[in-house]
Amino acid sequence: MNSVQTVVSQTSPPKKSFLYDPKVRGIFYQVVVVAAIVFLFYAAASNAIENLQRAKIASGFGFLNNTAGFDISQTLIQFSAAGSTYGDAFIVGLLNTLIVSAIGIFFTTILGFMVGIARLSKNWMVAKVAMVYVEVLRNIPLLVQLLFWYIAVLGALPQPRNSLDMGAGFYLNSRGLFMAKPIWGSNISVIIAALAIGVVATFVYRRWARKQQEQTGRQYPVGKVTLALILGLPILTWIALALAGANPITFEMPRKGTFNLTGGQQILPEFVALLLGLTTYTAAFIAEVVRAGILAVSKGQSEAAGSLGLTPGQTLRLVVIPQAMRVIVPPLTSQYLNLTKNSSLAVAIGYPDLVQVFMGTVLNQTGQAIEVVVITMGVYLTISLVTSFIMNIYNRRVAIVER
Structure with missing residues (x-):
């Protein structure tokens, strides 16, 4: 009996250390990597603070409470040079960025879907016009397109005294679009x-x-x-x-005077140029995303819908597009993020977005580059994460559910 136990003990494999466990090794390496990253950030921050103190440069976020001392051409909140702070200027720039991004996403989605569907049209002329639109606009840098809209198109509009009367209270001139201003009761x-x-x-x-x-x-x-x-x-x-x-x-309502327009709501030409540039440029990429998504749906789906008596329009709206959205949504999210980040090019045409106001004027006046850059980076990161979160929720709704 003892000999049998001796043989069994000799043939049984030795116990392995817990370090051989893949889960334990994975956790260990992750902890080491996180600790190294934290240490690097701590060392960089400590070094930056020490250098700032040695150079007698102010640090911290207290500058946000200082008086701004400059005006902003477009504000969605009350803002004045004498009574507003750098924090108010940050909010103004942020709101201007959000408004142009939200409106741009809305219009570029509509235009992109229209052009993408038109590229698959059986009408030769419609398909070729859509193809030329895509190939031309997506291969011209966005900055060049923004300058084209701002200088070549809007810059050629007449002076305010010769404003174009578009009817219904709309006037167009080199200072922008003037329209009726709502007054809330x-x-x-x-x-x-x-x-x-x-x-x-x-x-x-x-x-x-x-x-x-x-x-x-x-x-x-x-x-x-x-x-x-x-x-x-x-x-x-x-x-x-x-x-x-x-x-x-x-x-x-805006009223046309001898030299200028008074009253009403003014939409700056910088805003119009930025919106047109972002919309037309991003729509060219979305059109290709839509075209690829529609082509990913089997032709049998369209044939089955036709056999049930659905018209081509109903087939596209009720059968093809819902299935194509499973392919369209992920790259569509990337285009939304690109549009939001590309709005920072507004600084080239003078639109008062977050980069132009906060990283431009505020940074030049305060000199606190680290704080301004960190806040700006955090804002764009937050906007991107929120956009991705919303689109991922929608993506899960349209995704195929396995049974």
Whole structure:
């Protein structure tokens, strides 16, 4: 019996150290890498602070509370040279960046889908025009396109005294586009409440319509009902309040004088040039993304839809595009991020975005390069992460669910 135990003990493999465990090794290496990165950042920060102190250069973020002392051409909040701070200037630049990015994403998505679908058109002329658009615009640097829109197109507009009257209170000249300016009354909260009710009702109706389609196969006019609830309900509320003598919105119309326009809302030519450049440039890339996504859908899907009696438009809208979105969304997210980051080129045409205002004027006046650059980098990183998070949520909704 003892001999058997001796043989078994001799033939059994020796116990391995816990360091041979792949999970333990992975955790160990990750801890080492993170510690090394933290140490490098700490060493760099300590060295920078020491050099700043030796050179007697101010550091920290207290400069954000100092008076700015300069004006900004476009502000979405109250801002003045005498009463606003560098922190207010940062907020103004951030809002200007967000507004041009959001509007640019909206228009570039529409234009990109239109051009991408047009590239697959059976009409030879339409397909070739879309191809020329894509090949020309995506191969010209964006900076050149921005300068073209700003100098060659908008710079050739007439002076304010010779403004182009476009009707309905719209005037166009070298100083930008002038339009009616809305003045919000005390009852505007009623319109906002009507809009919120319309959004909630749209969400409920879409879920109900989807459930009914799954159960009965019957389709309901989701698009028309959505449009009626989100737009129609606030408009009807506005009309009702206006008829009752409590108009929540009035408009200040621009008036053409001898030398200039007074009143109304002015849209700067820098904003228009930046928006046009970003939209047309990014739409060329989105068009190729859309074309690739549509071509990734099997032709059998279109043939099956045609055999069911669907028109080409219905086939594209109800069958092809929903399936193509699984391929389109990931690269589409990258184009949205590129558009947001490319908006920093606004400094070339003088649009007061975050880079022009904060990394330009504020940095030159304060000299606190490290703080300004770190804040700017953090803002663009945050915008990109939020955009990616939202698009990833949508991507999971359209992705194929394995069963």
